[in-house]
Amino acid sequence: MSELPVATDRLRRASETAETDAIGIAAEKKATDIAPDTAVYNGIPHLKEGAVFAGKFKIHERVGWDNAVGASYYAMPLNAMKELVLRIDADDTARKHVPSCLFAETAVLKLAENTRKYVLFTQIYSYDLTARHPWLAVYNRGGPTVKECLDFVAVGKFTHGTTGRFAADIIEIIDFLHNHDFLATHLDFNMLRFDPCSRTVFLADLGYVKVDPSKRHLRQKQPVQWRGNAAYAPLSYHGSVDLTQWDELESVYYLIHEMVTGALPWENTPLSELETRKLLFIQEDNFAELPEQYLKLYESILRLKADQSGDYSKIKELAVEIYTEVGGVTDPDQNLDFEVDFPDIPDEELPRFIMEKKPIEGEDGEVKEEIKTEEKNEETKEIEA
DSSP: OTTHHHHHHHHHHHHHHHHTTOOSOOOOOOSOOSOTTOEEETTEEEOOTTOEETTTEEEEEEEEOOGGGOEEEEEEETTSOOOEEEEEOOOTTTTTTOOOTHHHHHHHHHHHHHTTOGGGSOOEEEEETTSSSOEEEEEOOOOOBHHHHHHHSTTSSOOHHHHHHHHHHHHHHHHHHHHTTEEOOOOOTTTEEEETTTTEEEEOOOTTOEEOTTTSOOSSOOOOOOOSOGGGOOHHHHTTOOOOHHHHHHHHHHHHHHHHHSSOTTTTOOHHHHHHHHHTTTTSSSSTTSOHHHHHHHHHHHHHHHHTOOOOHHHHHHHHHIIIIITOOSSTTSOOTTOOOOTTSOGGGSOEEEEEEEEEEOTTSOEEEEEEEEEEOHHHHHHHO
């Protein structure tokens, strides 16, 4: 009889792990992962520079402050020179026994890794989702945010050649999430970054990703709603109904529209009037100065919702049309609006970004792939020689 509670507890933990769809081998639960004098707010440890977390990571600084999705820190492993982003969630009591948001985030990254789509996001270094404070460490993937790219352009907006290429990448990201039963719930130009190595836009912040309850049989089905800026929110947000994958496509279009025009029609509009402006968006003269592909893109998104279709091939084709037929881009590697030519500098002296892949051994003995980005030029090569 003494073994019954232990067996019941094991079954409970196994069930919770399966239902959260986290993929991988979980580490043994630790008794403690922070120093005794660490300040804890809403169940989340507030770590200062130089602090050590879980006996594995040295903290540099905190960069994420939304306690609803945990804390984010720049950190480095104690035994390696690797730049990481360390995500730490609240303890079980503070979460009121709701599974950690890191389960969905980890599942997305593992799926992307297994399908070789990690270029859309980043890659996992290690994780422990059964710790007192669940944590996930990912490689810090550099590159400017899309907002920084827009700010760099003097006119504050992109040409069709850049808009179309960025739109194609964003649609690929959202298609991957939806195709694997996840919702982004939050999208803006600060969450999306441009990687100069792969020359693609990627989703740098997955803290708001949720399992789509309409596609998964979840033990605890909580309503999923838009968590981002109201300016990019779909109409369902204003109607106080649950978020769907097609609502998120509407938000994607708003991002695309702002990239090419410089501002949404409802910029600086009071929150109470946003719903009306969006209801009239397609009827007002918001597409008159844009090529027909933009109106077709928005109409195709509305049609996808009406048909409840998950086939995004048409909107992907329209994004390609925007940068090829309208933007005149014949090679996707052509300069983007914020990239600068240096005609007086020989090619061999320009900085080069090198994607270096080498195997590393995880804590469980499994060999994993590490992607390390280095910037080198001819001068540094001579020094190394």
